[in-house]
Amino acid sequence: MKYRLHYLLLIPAILFLILFLVIPLFITLLSTVRTDGGWTLSRYPVFFQDFYLRDIYFRTLKIAAITTLAAAVMGFPTSYYISRTAKKYRGIYIILAVFPLLTSPVVRSFSWMIILGKNGIVNDFLVRIGFIGEPLNLLYTEFSVIMGLLYLFLPLMILSLVGVMENIDSELLRAAESLGASRLTAFLKIVLPLSLPGLVIGASLVFTGSLTAYTTPMLLGGDKTQVLSTLVYKNALALFDWQQASLVASIMVITTFTVVISINWFSGKFNRGEAG
Amino acid sequence: MALLSLDDLTVSYGDNTVLENFNLEINQGEFVSLLGPSGCGKTTTLRAIAGFVNPGSGRIVFMGKDYTNIPVHKKQFGFVFQNYALFPHMSVFDNVAFGLKMQKTPVAEIKKRVQEMLELVGLEGFAQRHPGELSGGQQQRVALARALVIKPDLLLLDEPLSNLDAKLRVEMRVEIRNIQQQLNLTTVYVTHDQEECFSISDRVVVMKDGKIEQYDQPEVIYRYPMTEFVARFVGFENFLDLKEKDGRLVTNNGIEFKLDRNDELAKYRVAVRPDDIVIKEVGGDRTANVLTAKVKISTFLGKEYQYLVETELGEFVVNAATVNRIKNGEQIELYFPEENIRIVKEAL
Amino acid sequence: MNEKGKSLTLFTFLVYLFLIAPLLIITVTAFGQSEFLKFPPDSFSIRWFLNVFEVEMFMRTFLISLEVACIATFIALLVGIPAAYVISRYRFRGRKILESFFLSPVLIPQIVFGFSLFNYLVIKLRLPVFTGLLIGHTIFIIPYIIRVISASLANFDYEIEEAAVIFGANRIKTFFMIVLPNISSGVVAGFILAFINSFNNVPISVFLTGPGVSTLPIQMMSYVEYYFDPTIAALSVLLMGMTTVLMFIIERSLGLSYFTSK
Numbered sequence: 001m002k003y004r005l006h007y008l009l010l011i012p013a014i015l016f017l018i019l020f021l022v023i024p025l026f027i028t029l030l031s032t033v034r035t036d037g038g039w040t041l042s043r044y045p046v047f048f049q050d051f052y053l054r055d056i057y058f059r060t061l062k063i064a065a066i067t068t069l070a071a072a073v074m075g076f077p078t079s080y081y082i083s084r085t086a087k088k089y090r091g092i093y094i095i096l097a098v099f100p101l102l103t104s105p106v107v108r109s110f111s112w113m114i115i116l117g118k119n120g121i122v123n124d125f126l127v128r129i130g131f132i133g134e135p136l137n138l139l140y141t142e143f144s145v146i147m148g149l150l151y152l153f154l155p156l157m158i159l160s161l162v163g164v165m166e167n168i169d170s171e172l173l174r175a176a177e178s179l180g181a182s183r184l185t186a187f188l189k190i191v192l193p194l195s196l197p198g199l200v201i202g203a204s205l206v207f208t209g210s211l212t213a214y215t216t217p218m219l220l221g222g223d224k225t226q227v228l229s230t231l232v233y234k235n236a237l238a239l240f241d242w243q244q245a246s247l248v249a250s251i252m253v254i255t256t257f258t259v260v261i262s263i264n265w266f267s268g269k270f271n272r273g274e275a276g
Numbered sequence: 277m278a279l280l281s282l283d284d285l286t287v288s289y290g291d292n293t294v295l296e297n298f299n300l301e302i303n304q305g306e307f308v309s310l311l312g313p314s315g316c317g318k319t320t321t322l323r324a325i326a327g328f329v330n331p332g333s334g335r336i337v338f339m340g341k342d343y344t345n346i347p348v349h350k351k352q353f354g355f356v357f358q359n360y361a362l363f364p365h366m367s368v369f370d371n372v373a374f375g376l377k378m379q380k381t382p383v384a385e386i387k388k389r390v391q392e393m394l395e396l397v398g399l400e401g402f403a404q405r406h407p408g409e410l411s412g413g414q415q416q417r418v419a420l421a422r423a424l425v426i427k428p429d430l431l432l433l434d435e436p437l438s439n440l441d442a443k444l445r446v447e448m449r450v451e452i453r454n455i456q457q458q459l460n461l462t463t464v465y466v467t468h469d470q471e472e473c474f475s476i477s478d479r480v481v482v483m484k485d486g487k488i489e490q491y492d493q494p495e496v497i498y499r500y501p502m503t504e505f506v507a508r509f510v511g512f513e514n515f516l517d518l519k520e521k522d523g524r525l526v527t528n529n530g531i532e533f534k535l536d537r538n539d540e541l542a543k544y545r546v547a548v549r550p551d552d553i554v555i556k557e558v559g560g561d562r563t564a565n566v567l568t569a570k571v572k573i574s575t576f577l578g579k580e581y582q583y584l585v586e587t588e589l590g591e592f593v594v595n596a597a598t599v600n601r602i603k604n605g606e607q608i609e610l611y612f613p614e615e616n617i618r619i620v621k622e623a624l
Numbered sequence: 625m626n627e628k629g630k631s632l633t634l635f636t637f638l639v640y641l642f643l644i645a646p647l648l649i650i651t652v653t654a655f656g657q658s659e660f661l662k663f664p665p666d667s668f669s670i671r672w673f674l675n676v677f678e679v680e681m682f683m684r685t686f687l688i689s690l691e692v693a694c695i696a697t698f699i700a701l702l703v704g705i706p707a708a709y710v711i712s713r714y715r716f717r718g719r720k721i722l723e724s725f726f727l728s729p730v731l732i733p734q735i736v737f738g739f740s741l742f743n744y745l746v747i748k749l750r751l752p753v754f755t756g757l758l759i760g761h762t763i764f765i766i767p768y769i770i771r772v773i774s775a776s777l778a779n780f781d782y783e784i785e786e787a788a789v790i791f792g793a794n795r796i797k798t799f800f801m802i803v804l805p806n807i808s809s810g811v812v813a814g815f816i817l818a819f820i821n822s823f824n825n826v827p828i829s830v831f832l833t834g835p836g837v838s839t840l841p842i843q844m845m846s847y848v849e850y851y852f853d854p855t856i857a858a859l860s861v862l863l864m865g866m867t868t869v870l871m872f873i874i875e876r877s878l879g880l881s882y883f884t885s886k
Binding site for chain 2: 781783785786787789790791792793794797802805806838
């Protein structure tokens with residue numbers, strides 16, 4: 001113990017990550033500010049001056065935001081229900097939420113191709129009841145991407161929330177009611193604040209996940225509804241414009257980190273406010 | 277010569293020095309307890325002896341050899357952990373056999389010795405159970421068996437009974453003492469329970485802030501605490517300062533006190549147990565060792581009353597089996613019999 | 625139960641319908657007879673399941689995916705377990721930062737990571753495609769291993785390690801005889817989580833696959849682009865079967881509560 005040999009055990013992992021994560025990422029980031037003779041930041045404003053690219057950037061943000069909001073709205077009541085279910089049955093809900101999470105994203109996105117396709121269930125149903133005459137173009141739209149992403153990430157929201165809500169003692173609600181709070185007030189004053197940490201974690205997982213997902217936008221958005229990740233792929237492997245691919249990749253990294261850091265900062269600030 | 281001696285041992289965790297120039301000697305076959313409140317360094321001392329913490333300076337000498345830098349696994353010490361630290365994935369048999377296997381003892385002998393040891397601690401028939409299937413007391417016995425089976429040169433126990441209920445604790449300490457004497461094992465025992473420690477030990481080390489306050493037989497510590505800290509620890513609740521005047525010892529308000537011993541000290545602080553003060557009615561003929569007092573609060577304890585009384589020299593706690601409860605506010609006299617007064621070193 | 629109103633029950637039911645229905649639809653569709661994906665199918669057969677085994681690309685890429693996932697997970701365990709052990713066991717300056725560093729691969733958008741590795745390993749270093757693929761998968765599953773192993777080490781009482789040492793085991797023996805057996809369920813669960821994530825990965829593989837070396841998800845994506853028959857549905861059902869088995873093992877080893885306590 002004296003010679004602290006055990007710290008040697010960290011070296012393989014550190015070496016691996018530096019060699020194959022830090023260096024490659026650094027090269028990508030660096031290439032966006034290098035020119036033949038020197039340095040430049042001009043590529044970033046140029047990206048945002050291009051209407052087409054700017055559209056894709058804000059579409060990606062919009063899709064991620066809507067997905068997160070929808071996941072929160074669907075996940076919050078559901079998780080509360082699960083957290084108040086007897087422990088025996090809670091496991092079943094957890095299994096049903098974890099199962100899609102472990103299923104291939106290709107499979108999960110593919111299921112929405114069946115549902116939203118020209119001959120899919122939704123169109124089939126709408127035509128049959130005479131609501132529409134011609135099948136709608138539901139696939140390769142922002143709508144289909146959002147549905148796919150919501151389907152992909154809703155379990156993460158539910159699991160994050162259940163984890164926190166499970167620990168809220170039901171007696172707290174009874175205590176609040178005994179002190180004169182209505183059921184709704186008790187919920188808003190007790191459950192909501194206590195489950196905020198879970199909501200923050202869930203929201204940041206869903207938002208960053210939707211922001212960077214590739215498989216689902218590729219299958220359900222295609223060329224018609226591009227997002228940043230499909231743009232990276234297209235630039236790199238369809239157009240062979242690696243300079244541009246690096247730029248989009250860097251913008252994705254910067255955006256993701258900004259989001260993660262601000263969520264941490266805000267929730268940290270919020271929690272400190274609560275304590276003080 | 278002592279079997280184990282700690283010479284000028286200093287142990288620190290980061291900036292926090294727990295032991296500084298610590299010295300202790302333990303003889304062959306002795307049962308020595310380290311007693312003190314949490315944070316006094318008793319567990320650190322035990323862990324230093326075992327080798328779990330490395331002293332910054334000083335030496336640990338065992339059987340005449342320098343043991344300071346011998347790796348833990350090369351010492352033949354038995355250790356019983358506070359939370360037992362049984363291997364959860366091994367049966368009782370494998371837990372007890374672990375140390376023997378490490379010593380590459382022949383299989384047949386392992387079987388025999390483990391069996392004997394399980395009998396000794398009263399766990400025959402539990403060999404194939406897993407620790408999770410045992411009660412706290414049974415786990416404790418396994419932990420003890422595991423430490424004893426290797427015939428340790430030294431047995432170290434870290435608050436081994438603190439997780440057991442009161443009745444079992446008394447039972448186990450008798451058992452531990454019996455086994456220790458049967459095997460003539462030199463033992464170091466850490467505890468914060470005064471009664472447990474006195475009942476089991478040959479000698480007791482009372483520790484405070486990483487220093488030894490007193491190291492002696494339990495009876496001596498109980499009857500003659502040397503410092504205010506030890507006195508408080510063993511139930512002396514009343515303290516009184518005396519000074520020398522014209523060859524006599526007097527209190528600050530001039531009342532003479534006669535003492536059993538007359539050590540040469542510049543300043544005298546004396547300690548008395550609540551049970552050792554006698555309550556008298558006002559107006560006795562004795563004047564030395566007597567203070568007048570007024571009852572503030574009385575509490576019924578069962579076999580006696582406890583009185584909190586106020587004197588010119590401060591408050592005192594007195595236990596007395598008076599027939600009736602003395603009313604609050606009533607004037608009484610307190611008599612301090614000289615054989616019950618102990619001179620102690622003041623706490624720093 | 626009185627805290628759960630009828631409307632909340634209905635809401636939860638609908639949300640779970642949303643979670644489960646698509647997978648059920650795939651499953652039913654897979655048993656269809658016709659050449660086109662149709663729900664509900666007019667008639668049933670298992671011909672598309674048989675067809676999965678006829679498509680040579682699926683079989684080949686399945687084996688490659690399996691191979692990559694197994695080797696990458698194995699390497700990640702070799703690298704990750706010691707690292708997780710040190711950051712869980714010891715308190716030292718920079719421990720928190722190091723932990724974040726080990727978990728950082730999940731923060732990097734996978735498509736960006738895939739592209740960067742492609743740029744670096746394949747274009748600059750000219751490594752063989754398979755090696756690049758293996759490295760990419762290993763790096764991005766390291767956080768899963770570290771997280772699961774750390775979680776099971778959090779329940780590990782290091783005092784029993786000291787007990788082993790005092791009874792004569794050296795550090796290495798102690799690790800293999802005491803620590804490893806007690807975190808074995810974490811190792812199994814970590815293996816499976818890492819395996820699933822590697823096996824299902826698309827965004828990294830899409831850059832690191834090349835001539836002759838492709839993975840099953842990549843192959844499925846390109847199949848979907850050209851064909852719209854129930855073969856993919858049948859293959860999906862088979863993959864869900866695999867997920868079921870693996871999830872069962874996780875439940876047995878780690879307990880599903882792991883997923884709600886991050």
